[in-house]
Amino acid sequence: AAAFCVRALQLGHVCVELASLPGTVEVERTGDITGDGPGRTALPWPEPGQWARALERSASVAVVDPTDAAPSAAVGHAEIRPLVFDGTRVYLERYFRYEREVGDALLRELGAGTGAASGAGGHAHPLREELLDRYFVSDRAAGTTPGPDAQRSAAGVALGRHVTVMAGGPGTGKTYTIARMLAVALHEALESGDSLEVALAAPTGKAAARMGEAVEAAIAGLDPPAEVARQIRAVEPSTIHRLLGYRDGIRFRHDHDNPLPHDLVVLDETSMVSLPLMARLLDALREEARLVLVGDPFQLASVEAGAVLGDIVGPVARTEGPVEGPLAEGITMLTRTHRFAEQSGIHALASAVRHEDLDAVLEVLTGDEFEDVAWIDPEDAGALARLSASLVSDAVEVVSLARDGEAEAALRVASDTKVICGSRRGRFGSHGWGDAIEAAIGARTSTPEMNRGWYVGRPVMVTRNDYATGVFNGDTGVVVERDGRTLVALADGPNVRTVPLARLESLSSWWSTTIHKSQGSEFSHAVVSLPEVDSPILTNELLYTGVTRGRDRVSLVGSIDAITAAVRRRISRASGLGARLWPNP
DSSP: OHHHHHHHHHTTOSSEEGGGHHHHSOOOSSTTSSTTOHHHHTSOOOOHHHHHHHHHHOTTEEEOOTTOOOHHHHSOGGGOOSEEEOSSEEEEHHHHHHHHHHHHHHHHHHTOBOSOOOSSSSOOOHHHHHHHHHHOOOHHHHTSSSSOOHHHHHHHHHHTBSEEEEEEOTTSSHHHHHHHHHHHHHHHHHHHTOOOOEEEEESSHHHHHHHHHHHHHHTTTTOOOHHHHHHHHHOOOEEHHHHHTBOSTTOBSOSSSSOOOOSEEEEOOGGGOOHHHHHHHHHTSOTTOEEEEEEOTTSOOOSSSOOHHHHHHHHHHHOSSOOOSTTGGGEEEEOOOSSSOTTOHHHHHHHHHHTTOHHHHHHHHHSSSOSSEEEEOTTOHHHHHHHHHHHHHHHHHHHHHHHTTOHHHHHHHHHHEEEEESOSSSTTSHHHHHHHHHHHHHHHSOOGGGGGTOOTTOEEEEOSOBTTTTBOTTOEEEEEEETTEEEEEEEETTEEEEEEGGGOOOEEEOSEEEHHHHTTOOEEEEEEEOOOTTOTTOOHHHHHHHHTTEEEEEEEEOOHHHHHHHHHOOOOOOOSHHHHHOSOO
């Protein structure tokens, strides 16, 4: 059981559910007993009852009541044991504690107001209502849609509760709402003579930078008082690790005994946040602080253990109508898209994937109704050749611009079109695409340094945070030559900054990347490359995340069988958090 718990964590699960144990872990023996092959489930697995009896007798297992609301009573510090069994699930003790801490904090805070509720229930402050009207243009007043303005309502809810969730797909106005919510909060504090400490955070440096850019763009048309605008622009988005003061291992400077000084913390891309990191963040908040969790619950979950955002929104994301429960009033789903036109094929495809509507997915891909979506069968050599030629043409242009020292133009072209892949390996993985593009560049240009692993024109992704240079994991750039110096040109908001190549150690090639690493980014043209049909990572969330990285065009490379498997197969991570938050969904 302990070995399976450890293996489950490596696969993103928080625990092992006895009833579905064979489907939770992979048995790594020989080729046919991995992934979703029949060999794994054909093994002589014990019945759940046999597991339960053995666990209950073990001196290494703490047996707890899953409905117990007090984590300290469940596993006392004097009797900590390596495993915890709640009757149906087995945890490593630390992860059981993380889950209890997150669940208890959310049940306590999501269901509680700050005494100044606004937007949904409660009695609003007149000043806040006035400011909400000022900074949010009502869709209803504009005559564009019936009913209340969901974005205004979401901001009102966020300002009136300790913890709230603002969830929605791409283009539904999450950042628009956050920027205006910040304007309302800071303007209200200014009028009241109070100070308000605000933090903006995201799981990665790339996502934090994009958050800052989006907020800056969103406030451009607000016309707030100069002091409010100054305060919004003074908030520098950071990674969660930097916000908490990461030291080493699992230690942070800020915790329950040394909480964050902020009054309002906004966390973007929450779907990427693991259970342990969410536990650390909640533990570091002051009692009176407000936390706003923002993200798309239909995207891929975190690389590490947990599916925290999906567990939190639970039935609210899965149900069209109202949902009852102590958490429901603190969760707002933004559903109306503002980024894509009504006739957008990207929007139609993403919606069909999310709803597991295979017929609609295939209709979008194989029909001729939409010009912004293309399907490429891997067996269609001609279509693949045309796509590859287009990618190589762009790549050659990047190299040419970089050699001429045109850093901004090189970075723009390198970022416009990107191949994003389900996996790293294989012909249609990120390594395969990257190698093919580099081989074609070598054949068409004189690039002798290519064999040494770097060359002028090479797009790169940073793979480790470097606070000394202000470069973070997920940042992207292009190697350029300027005045005889080899530099890396990096996007810095609307600007470009350069760092000497010699100062950056952790870089990987960025002609292509994985869909996981593309989270938090968008591209004018996203080329989504799916793995083989039998790949265990081929899921609905993977396909949805890939498709929604495209802003203007999406080209999907994958067989009909692979697309079908992706649409129908959802990620299911073993966790007790959802059941704890929503006992009667």
